[in-house]
Amino acid sequence: HTSFNFSSSSSSLSLSLSLSLSHRKGFTVFSKSLYASTVTPHSSYLRMSESVAAEHDYIGLSMEAAQMSDNKTKTRDNNNNKNDDVLNFKATELRLGLPGSESPERVDQRFLSLKSSCPVSGAKRVFSDAINGSTKWVFSPGSATDVKDIKPAVPVKEKKSSAAAAPPASKAQVVGWPPIRSFRKNTMASSQSQKQGGSDNNNSETEGEAKSGAEPCLYVKVSMEGAPYLRKIDLKTYKSYVELSSALEEMFSCFTIGQFGSHGGCGRDGLNESRLTDLLRGSEYFVTYEDKDSDWMLVGDVPWEMFICSCKKLRIMKSFEAIGLAPRVMEKCRSRN
């Protein structure tokens, strides 16, 4: 079971965690809304996190953490003290304990005790779901309807008696746990969906070649001239050239720094297809794709729906001479420039 149950001793604690989606799909930071949630008084780590700027989903540690370092006295011996002096680590030691807790209590507060010796972000990682990026795995105590709620934990004592009981309705999924290779996960998922008649799409967001039964994904390779590696994107997740362009820009911005979006930061609003081609024309890079007939075409010429049906591969080019663009496209390029 990958179920995560947690509670505080007296009341149920709804944990809010910020999640970031994979860099591949852009990422959304939920911290603002999540940290506005109610927090029980004795969860000191949550108090701490509230003081952190909401924009960051990465919780930087404040100096309060250093004060908690006394919790770790049991682990120190003489040798270490010397080192500590030299490296002055006590001051920056990342320790966090619930008030009054010396050694972590495993009963009741198993989950919290992990964080009692670790800053929030470490604990958050236990439950964060960065890579798969499925929005179903966003946790929020609020009333947001598109997220799952985490049920309060069942303390260990209770767990004993309910060992045979059904697991809670919603489960927290953790990246890479249980440790099963993607290949196996995808294969089993597609077995399941075949058996269910392709109705279930749960695993469509996994990396690589997820087979999601009825709904095919349209994975295409995106390469960029001069870049040492390619990306893969699912064309079905975009609804227009605008969306595609921003996604590509984000993905490859480390290579182009400033070239893609350098046109006056007009942002993504108001960009339509012709603007996209202007943008592309103006910048040093342009996007081409290989179509069903294996011709290389400029992106943006045909209606979107037609494009996703015929696009096999994408390539971001610097010089249109370098690639064999279909003759009519070459003419177009030349006439534009």
Place this chain on the structure above:
Amino acid sequence: MDLRLPSKVLEHILSFVDSNEDRNSVSLVCKSWFETERRTRKRVIVRNCYAVTPAAVARRFPEMKSLTLKGKPHFADYNLVPDGWGGYVWPWIEAMAAKCPSLEELRLKRMVVTDECLEKIAASFKDFKVLVLTSCEGFSTDGLAAIAVACRNLRELELRECIVEDIGGDWLSYFPETLTSLVSLDFSCLDSEVKLSDLERLLSRSPNLKSLKLNRAVSLDALGSLLRLAPQLVELGTGSFSDKLDQEAVAKLSQAFSELKELKSLSGLWDVLPEYIPLLYSVCPGLTSLNLSYATVQMSDLVELITRCSNLQKLWVMDLIEDKGLEVVASSCKELRELRVFPSGAGLDETNVAMTEQGLVYVSEACPNLESVLYFCVQFTNTAMVTIARNRPNLKCFRLCVMEPFAPDHKTQKPLDEGFKAIVERCKDLQRLSVSGLLTDKAFEYIGTHGKKLRMLSIAFAGDSDLMLHHLLSGCESLNKLEIRDCPFGDTALLENAAKLKTMRSLWMSSCCVSFGACKLLSQKMPKLNVEVIDEHPLETRPDSSPVERIYIYRTLAGPRLDMPEFVWTIHKNPEIGVSHLAIK
């Protein structure tokens, strides 16, 4: 008097030295032995592609015939390494093409292989024979076609669990009619259908074919005709085992199976229907390896198969086998050496309750040669582990995955410390260990104290403090690879035991509490280590106290690598943030 052996004599002697470990020792004796050894080494293995530059390897071993490379860290298998991290094989192929054009074999694990790479291989190595790609990605079936068409003496083409962009099944047709040397073909990870006629023709002209692993798209019907063309197979991976066949077809298939007199290994069996299990009975007695990990059949059907496999040494199965089924394994498969039990739950959140720790106990009791275990289970007990350890002190690899994080002993609610203690104490030759369940620092104290032969250790959701890491790094003398996720230790143990890291191949830590400052310090202290900080969401200003998402530390002669993506930082001598350098190809 010159006491040196003439190099010709030394060369001759060295031709009998196969093991690379021994050859490494030989090369340390003196300069002339180093020279002779390096000129005669044919099989080169680089277990971390970033530990050394391709040019250095090519220079050192000019007579290289076989190269094995591993790229990404192991945890990449579980999506813990972001896409684009690295592991590109291109620079290696370039270097080998230039310096070692007589390369014949390439075996890659967890690397990024593009179509361009495959094309380059096809173009550069005239006598290329063996390509084995395990858990690789980045290429398409077009690249396979390039290999097929150009490698006239191809012997092995194996794609094991690779992520391949599958453009279509035509690649198989690119094998020329003149190709008759094929010994092994594995395309089990591909999705699309291959043309049956292409495959049949290929089999008909491959009398040496010993291993054939089909993909799921190959139907049961097709299997019959294929088997008839290759009755000499030693390893078979079937395609989908679920079409509805008529009586005649079933009879033919049964006949085809019974003709496989040499068959030792069976896998595939995707979606096998219970009524087809009897088709396999004829090959069971000869099997030494059986992979049922994709066979979604119930215990009773599995048992029917397994009772007939008395020579089985390796069994991979799903937890559908249940404790009862494992009891049958215990009584039938006395030669068993390796057991892997995978979870069958679809979303991995439903598991078969009828399989518990008891199943593994049965097997440990009755199978005297059992030395390698991978066991996914919902929960476990200390007593079971103690029993297993007592029964099987000859265990070399013990990987227990209690699927619920922090799950204690389900009978006593205690941590599983004592269980793992028994394992490391009794199994003196234990080389690989994966721990799970509720574990305190004590467990790691035991591992540090007793796990002297331990080379690889995987830990998740365990421990209480820095002591945990300290025990491991100071205690486990043979530790080579350590991978940890979601454990609450911080900087201290890491920095104190920094010297240990030079003796290890690599250390992976993700979602632990190591600070950026510690990474910088470590990197400064240890010039021969690459300390890679892998952070997809770093703070803009990064204070030293901020924790890092993931760290990958490995020893290297090559210095910081040049192909890092934007989310990987290597901090070197200068305590500045090293922005990733991109080598433009």
